[in-house]
Amino acid sequence: MNVRATGAEVAGERTDGAADRAVAALVEKARAAQRVFENAGQEALDTAAAAAAWAIMEPQRNRRLADLSVRDTGLGNADDKFRKNYRKTLGLLRDLHGQKTTGVIARDDASGIVEIARAVGVVAAITPSTNPAATPVNKIVNSLKCGNAVIVAPSPKGYSSCALLIEFIHAQFVKAGLDPDLVQMLPAPISKAATAALMRQCDLVVATGSQANVRMAYASGTPAFGVGAGNVASIVTASANLRDAAQKILRSKTFDNATSCSSENSVVIEAAVYQPMLAELAACGGVLLDAAQKTRLQAAMWVNGKLSEHCTAKSAEVIARVAGLDEIAERHPAFLMVEESGAGSDYPFSGEKLAPVLTVYRAANFAAAADVVRDIYAYMGAGHSIGLHSSDAAQAVQLGVSLPVARVIVNQAHCLATGGNFDNGLPFSLSMGCGTWGRNNFSGNLGFRHYLNTTRVAYPIEERVPDPDDLLGDFFARFGR
Structure with missing residues (x-):
């Protein structure tokens, strides 16, 4: 043809x-x-x-x-x-x-x-x-x-x-x-x-x-x-299986060099397990950059305010070399990590990166972690989804009723799960609606x-007209007619 x-x-x-x-x-x-x-x-x-x-x-x-x-x-x-x-x-x-x-x-x-x-x-x-x-x-x-x-x-x-x-x-x-x-x-x-x-x-x-x-x-x-735009964050709580969470974040963050809009861009870790979780991520091949290295990486990844094609969807090793971080590249990192404390245009690492670079936030507790994610999504990614690693199932529902997200992915490799997988009930898709939060007309x-x-086709049926008291009785009882 x-x-x-x-x-x-x-x-x-x-x-x-x-x-x-x-x-x-x-x-x-x-x-x-x-x-x-x-x-x-x-x-x-x-x-x-x-x-x-x-x-x-x-x-x-x-x-x-x-x-x-x-x-x-x-x-x-x-x-x-x-x-x-x-x-x-x-x-x-x-x-x-x-x-x-x-x-x-x-x-x-x-x-x-x-x-x-x-x-x-x-x-x-x-x-x-x-x-x-x-x-x-x-x-x-x-x-x-x-x-x-x-x-x-x-x-x-x-x-x-x-x-x-x-x-x-x-x-x-x-x-x-x-x-x-x-x-x-x-x-x-x-x-x-x-x-x-x-x-x-x-x-x-x-x-x-x-x-x-x-x-x-x-x-x-x-x-x-x-x-809508992707910019997924995941929360790791003090009750999480840290090793399992780290391995799933590794799979999600590195799959196809993070080309997916469902790949985590940030992970928000409760303070009680912050250092142990960083250790687990390091054991999975993540390399945490210091402040000077972070500055060099930022200069390489964003040129004139736009993501550089030299870093987008490239391996962590390639990105490190582009940033002039040869000592990091020689360690053959699976993904790079940078610590961050804010969100918005002044904090480019808080946005979507389309690269195996993970931004790490520390939060005092679960409520504070949710607030961090809310700030991130106010900048970019509202409506898409959030990951949660926790043994408390109720926390997922809390996120679902309080954050601007269409999906809450619990204890799974996020980028493999949010578009449907054989071990969850979401339909398979490569296009995820973000609802009105993401300026979309659908959220599934x-x-x-x-x-x-x-x-x-509407056929006639027997007429059924309700009594107003059946429908408004509770209102009348509380407020009168």
Whole structure:
């Protein structure tokens, strides 16, 4: 399959008019294919979703995608991307298995309501360079399961990985007799004008990646689901199993070189176990920098106020060398640690780093730890999630009712758990809504139901008019009529 456009479509950065015309041609093909597909029945939808999933899960194809992703984006770790591509897609298939997504999906005789699942049409899938294969396939599988066509707008760095993925999907479609126009992508070179045109012309936008893209999605005039900024913090309490907590933070902080928005950026430790926890983190390969080393690391990681591409999603050893900390690099650290006491723009380590660098805070007690996290999220990351390592289950609920978070992850490796895992009940997703705290219109993990319309048929039932006293009796008793 040749996914590259020719002629005027690739002649540099498109004008708005040219972008509109190029995208319109893709959307027209997608609509024609989707109109047939949405009426093909549940088996056809399930087959298409399975074909797209197997396109990335098959080991040889998965390895090519993982290697290409790291080679062309320079972000992350190929072995971890291989595992992510497989497990996230397998988990999604588990969530979709047996789900009805077309025709009548529910009947309630008592209410007289029949629910009918309907496709949304053509989905614009905006995807990031950090997961240039796993995120597109998640959106493609969800879209197909619900009878939609999908057009992917990859990041420029992730273009090659996405193109290869769609080539693999089309090969599976040929075997299954499916129309390749159901899954397309923007032609190279990827431009903001083309991405914006796609958002305007499609029926639904699902945007994951930079906050600029998310804001563009919400402003496109098309219904959109976008996600908030990551900047996860985890709390370690005095009742935690410190060794277990440290090992799970290690797994989360280092997986794919911390490309995930769900990787901890900060850990807040109760004072009673502060030094023992630092010792456990050191035993896991974490290296705590002194004040001078922290200053040099800060200068390397932020250039003119922006994260440096030389440190983003690189290994801790590479980052240490970029910062001129050769003595640290020679220790082959798994991750770097810096101590911090504040949050906000004057404390850049309190923000998202997309790197295996962990900011460490000391808190007097659990309530103080929650206050530290609240301050961090007031700066960045509100709505996403928080990790908790504790033997007191009630503390998780306390965080859930008091902090601006959509998920509380208890005694787990956060970046592996928050998007769904086989040992928790969250749905598998690579797009986590952050609610109104994160300026999002949803607070769950983006799943197949977000890719559906639902029509409700209302039949007449026996009239049931309540007595006002049954509903207002308590109010009347307390305050009178």
